[in-house]
Amino acid sequence: xxxxxxxxxQFAANISFHILFPTITIALGWVLLYFRVRFNISKDQRWMxxxxxxxxxxxxxxxxxxxxxxxxxxxxxxxxxxxxxxxxNIAGPLLAYEVMTAFFLEAVFLGIxxxxxxxxxxxxxxxxxxxxxxxxxxxAFWIIVLNSWMHTPQGYEMIDGVAHATDWxxxxxxxxxxxxxxxxxxxxxxTVSFLIAGISAFRILIGGNTAGVKSALRTAIVAAALLMPVxxxxxxxHGLNTKEYQPAKVAAMEGIWETQNGADLLLFALPDDDAxxxxxxxxxxxxxxxxxxxxxxGEVKGLNEFVTEDGEVMHPRxxxxxxxxxxxxGTGVLMLLTSWAAVAMMARKTANGNARRGVExxxxxxxxxxxxxxxxxWLATLxxxxxxxxxxxxxxxxxxxxxxxxxxxxxxxxxxxxxxxYLAVYAILLAAYIAVIFHLARKASRGExxxxxxxxxxxxxxxxxxx
Amino acid sequence: xxxxxxxxxxLPFTFAMLMGVSILIYVVLDGFDLGxxxxxPFADEDEKDNMIAAIGPFWDANETWLxxxxxxxxxxxxAAHGTILTALYLxxxxxxxxxxxxxxxxxFRVKAPLSYKxxxxxxxxxxxxxxxxxxxxxxxxxxxxxxxxxxHVAFALLTAVFLTIGYSFIGATWVxxxxxxxxxxxxxxxxxxxxxxxxxxxxxxxxxxxxxxxxIFDKWFSFPEFLWLSPLPILSAVLVAWLWQMLKTMxxxxxxxxxxxxxxxxxxxxxxxxxxxxxFYPYVVPEKLTIYESASAPESLFIILxxxxxxxxxxxxxxxxxxxxxxxxxxxLRYD
Ligand code: HDD
Ligand code: HEM
Ligand code: HEM
Numbered sequence: 001x002x003x004x005x006x007x008x009x010q011f012a013a014n015i016s017f018h019i020l021f022p023t024i025t026i027a028l029g030w031v032l033l034y035f036r037v038r039f040n041i042s043k044d045q046r047w048m049x050x051x052x053x054x055x056x057x058x059x060x061x062x063x064x065x066x067x068x069x070x071x072x073x074x075x076x077x078x079x080x081x082x083x084x085x086x087x088x089n090i091a092g093p094l095l096a097y098e099v100m101t102a103f104f105l106e107a108v109f110l111g112i113x114x115x116x117x118x119x120x121x122x123x124x125x126x127x128x129x130x131x132x133x134x135x136x137x138x139x140a141f142w143i144i145v146l147n148s149w150m151h152t153p154q155g156y157e158m159i160d161g162v163a164h165a166t167d168w169x170x171x172x173x174x175x176x177x178x179x180x181x182x183x184x185x186x187x188x189x190x191t192v193s194f195l196i197a198g199i200s201a202f203r204i205l206i207g208g209n210t211a212g213v214k215s216a217l218r219t220a221i222v223a224a225a226l227l228m229p230v231x232x233x234x235x236x237x238h239g240l241n242t243k244e245y246q247p248a249k250v251a252a253m254e255g256i257w258e259t260q261n262g263a264d265l266l267l268f269a270l271p272d273d274d275a276x277x278x279x280x281x282x283x284x285x286x287x288x289x290x291x292x293x294x295x296x297x298g299e300v301k302g303l304n305e306f307v308t309e310d311g312e313v314m315h316p317r318x319x320x321x322x323x324x325x326x327x328x329x330g331t332g333v334l335m336l337l338t339s340w341a342a343v344a345m346m347a348r349k350t351a352n353g354n355a356r357r358g359v360e361x362x363x364x365x366x367x368x369x370x371x372x373x374x375x376x377x378w379l380a381t382l383x384x385x386x387x388x389x390x391x392x393x394x395x396x397x398x399x400x401x402x403x404x405x406x407x408x409x410x411x412x413x414x415x416x417x418x419x420x421x422y423l424a425v426y427a428i429l430l431a432a433y434i435a436v437i438f439h440l441a442r443k444a445s446r447g448e449x450x451x452x453x454x455x456x457x458x459x460x461x462x463x464x465x466x467x
Numbered sequence: 468x469x470x471x472x473x474x475x476x477x478l479p480f481t482f483a484m485l486m487g488v489s490i491l492i493y494v495v496l497d498g499f500d501l502g503x504x505x506x507x508p509f510a511d512e513d514e515k516d517n518m519i520a521a522i523g524p525f526w527d528a529n530e531t532w533l534x535x536x537x538x539x540x541x542x543x544x545x546a547a548h549g550t551i552l553t554a555l556y557l558x559x560x561x562x563x564x565x566x567x568x569x570x571x572x573x574x575f576r577v578k579a580p581l582s583y584k585x586x587x588x589x590x591x592x593x594x595x596x597x598x599x600x601x602x603x604x605x606x607x608x609x610x611x612x613x614x615x616x617x618x619h620v621a622f623a624l625l626t627a628v629f630l631t632i633g634y635s636f637i638g639a640t641w642v643x644x645x646x647x648x649x650x651x652x653x654x655x656x657x658x659x660x661x662x663x664x665x666x667x668x669x670x671x672x673x674x675x676x677x678x679x680x681x682x683i684f685d686k687w688f689s690f691p692e693f694l695w696l697s698p699l700p701i702l703s704a705v706l707v708a709w710l711w712q713m714l715k716t717m718x719x720x721x722x723x724x725x726x727x728x729x730x731x732x733x734x735x736x737x738x739x740x741x742x743x744x745x746x747f748y749p750y751v752v753p754e755k756l757t758i759y760e761s762a763s764a765p766e767s768l769f770i771i772l773x774x775x776x777x778x779x780x781x782x783x784x785x786x787x788x789x790x791x792x793x794x795x796x797x798x799x800l801r802y803d
Contacts, residue, residue: 056578059574060574060575060578062527063527063570063571063573063574064571064574066527066530066570067566067567067570067571068567069534070530070533070534070537070563070566071563071566071567073534073537073538073541074537074552074559074563076541076548077537077540077541077548077549077551077552077553077559078552078553078556078559078560081548081549081550081552081553082549084541084542084545084546084548084549085545085546085549088541088542088545088763088767089763089764089766089767090767091542092541092542092543092545092763092767092771093542093767093770093771093774095538095541095542096538096539096542096771096774096775097771097774099534099535099538100535100774100775100778100779100782109789110527110528111523111525111527111528111789111792111793112789112792115523115793116792119792119793120792162764164764164766164767165764165766165767165770168770408549408553408556409553410553410556414556414557418556418557418560421560421564422560422564425564425567425568429567429571432571432575432579435579436575436578436579439578439579439580440578
């Protein structure tokens with residue numbers, strides 16, 4: 001394998017590992033704020049219990065996000081120096097704003113949020129929680145701006161092969177940014193909803209049936225049921241936007257080779273990039289045209305439009321885009337079905353016909369289902385990013401520079417050795433991360449760490465005071 | 468924008484200053500928590516928990532200065548970022564894996580089942596070691612002009628060892644400040660052991676740098692520069708003597724001024740760093756690329772600067788706040 005391919009695999013491995021954790025922290029920060037505020041209002045200890053448990057998961061995820069993020073910022077220099085040399089004038093300020101506005105806010109207030117509940121006044125702790133949540137969201141915003149600009153660049157001019165900014169407003173509010181940002185935020189909330197639902201279900205199954213766990217489970221299921229339809233809607237709009245700006249990507253997502261009117265929506269197919277055709281197609285007639293053009297006979301561009309006169313292929317490899325798109329949408333549909341079924345079960349009336357059954361109304365099988373889906377959000381998120389990113393190839397910045405133009409001149413064996421080292425570290429850490437979350441759940445259910453304790457009451461002040 | 472003179476001059480200079488300050492803050496702040504990790508094998512189980520508590524609320528924010536420093540290099544001097552990091556490909560990867568290991572070990576050691584704790588302790592030490600060694604190695608390679616020849620690599624291996632000892636020294640002074648009783652006494656001993664590595668390291672770099680480049684040699688050893696630069700080495704020598712004196716008489720009665728060794732160590736690093744910055748200016752890639760040649764376009768730098776003017780003071784303010792909230796002796800770290 002050449003250094004180019006290896007660098008791509010290494011970059012994809014690193015960013016895939018990184019994105020797992022921000023996906024959790026972005027939404028979990030807001031969920032923690034919600035728990036904290038519910039506690040402030042009601043003084044009901046179960047909200048504080050929920051806070052105390054999930055803040056540990058937050059800390060762990062945050063640490064994983066930080067260390068893998070640091071790897072990301074070095075990657076540009078070690079493997080893709082051409083990227084910053086060409087579009088650095090635009091990518092630079094965006095990355096700088098990401099680091100400045102967000103990371104410091106998080107990193108500094110994080111200490112107060114995690115360890116300060118008994119050292120600072122309740123409102124300070126609540127504010128720290130808010131600032132951390134806000135900070136993570138801002139860093140997601142700026143990085144999504146940059147990523148979206150790479151898909152739909154505007155507001156720049158090329159001088160001697162280097163991009164110079166002409167209109168920052170146009171750069172920040174580039175055409176795909178609003179869709180990508182909204183879709184990613186929702187993805188994050190869905191991921192966290194299913195994580196909380198899964199771990200809470202697990203705790204109920206092993207007998208840790210406290211009020212805090214039930215509140216968390218109910219909150220998570222209702223949130224998922226509300227957000228999933230919105231996500232489908234936003235996803236659809238995102239796709240329409242992509243069709244306008246990156247038609248080759250949409251053609252790959254749909255597996256359409258020849259431009260046609262009334263294209264079928266393929267449920268299954270094996271796209272063959274060498275033969276340039278699909279095998280074993282199963283599709284619903286005209287549906288793809290309807291979704292993409294809102295007309296049963298609308299025209300959808302095919303992949304063959306994106307091959308130049310001299311045979312150079314200017315569209316991505318079809319099979320990975322086609323399949324990751326289906327994994328994402330499939331997971332989304334599964335999320336919709338489970339969360340709605342659970343809401344229906346919780347809404348049933350109890351035997352005496354007055355109250356709703358709530359969490360008690362969920363059969364064991366349903367709880368097992370949620371445990372199995374604890375990390376389904378990760379699957380959908382990664383699949384979504386693969387669709388987006390692989391779908392942009394061979395471009396690195398659509399229409400401006402190809403990925404190959406950016407690659408570093410580092411010998412292939414060197415890249416291979418670091419790639420293998422990263423993969424080994426990531427595999428171990430991922431296993432440890434998941435194991436520890438379940439371990440924390442078990443421990444909490446045995447009541448080992450979550451002694452009821454009211455922060456700020458003085459009772460919890462650590463043995464030696466601050467002085 | 469032309470108000471202050473030519474923006475293609477003052478903007479790169481400003482960013483080089485900002486980057487330098489970030490690197491300095493990084494090596495002092497992350498220096499002490501890396502150092503604590505390096506001292507791990509010398510501490511017993513309870514002391515380990517105490518040492519972790521001494522850096523717990525800070526390490527994350529400390530590491531962020533590295534993100535800022537590399538970020539500034541990336542956004543303000545993109546060409547240099549590529550050249551430096553591809554030249555240092557391997558040590559960078561080692562450092563990143565080290566940072567990953569220690570960053571997560573921190574969290575895992577308290578959250579994983581007890582039987583795994585010693586493994587994560589070990590990962591914390593190994594991660595700190597990998598990070599310190601590779602940073603020292605990169606420092607040496609940088610001084611030698613980023614070329615991979617045998618003597619250069621040998622020199623870089625030497626600076627790798629010295630920087631590692633230097634970090635464990637500053638880590639020990641932090642523990643002196645944050646700990647009590649037996650652990651504090653131990654830390655005083657660690658500091659006494661480490662100070663010599665620091666002195667050797669600073670001397671090695673100070674002696675080597677002028678001989679790598681005649682330009683740097685002339686910057687130091689011509690008249691009158693030599694005169695007004697002489698306070699730097701003299702100040703360093705005074706600081707070392709003072710540190711040694713303090714460590715011999717510590718712990719002070721009533722434990723007042725326990726922060727002094729850390730303070731003096733910081734001052735020592737600052738003089739050493741100042742000397743280096745003076746040597747290399749205006750080059751960002753030694754002897755190849757100046758900050759002016761590798762800078763981003765002025766209009767982009769200006770946009771970044773606007774953000775920086777608002778954000779940097781805020782960052783500094785709440786860094787101080789966080790250190791204030793968690794001031795005093797370290798206590799058990801609890802999520803409440
Ligand atoms: C929990 C996660 C999740 C779920 C359930 C879905 N998505 Fe998604 N999707 C993402 C998480 C995600 C993502 C990871 O957040 C992506 C990658 C980049 C982005 O902005 O969002 C994405 C990208 C993405 C794209 C690619 C945009 C491009 O071309 O750049 C489209 C068209 C959709 N999504 C559409 C959908 C539809 C129709 C869904 C209905 C079920 C759906 N997504 C569910
Ligand atoms: C976080 C979610 C992301 C994921 C999972 C992801 C994934 C990927 C993948 C799989 C590729 C490889 C495409 C291929 O080899 O065919 C890629 C390419 C790339 N992406 Fe992303 N990406 C993400 C976000 C970003 C962001 C935010 C940026 C920039 C700020 C970015 C910059 C790049 C670059 C520079 C490449 C080119 C290198 C390559 O082709 O491997 N990505 N990404
Ligand atoms: C190539 C692209 C990327 C780079 C260079 C990058 C860089 C970083 C860095 C350096 C950190 C750690 C900062 C700290 O010290 O706190 C970080 C964390 C973070 N990143 Fe990324 N990142 C990238 C992609 C993404 C993407 C695609 C997202 C989200 C959609 C994202 C969202 C976050 C968030 C929210 C954090 C906060 C820390 C956390 O929650 O773990 N990043 N990133």
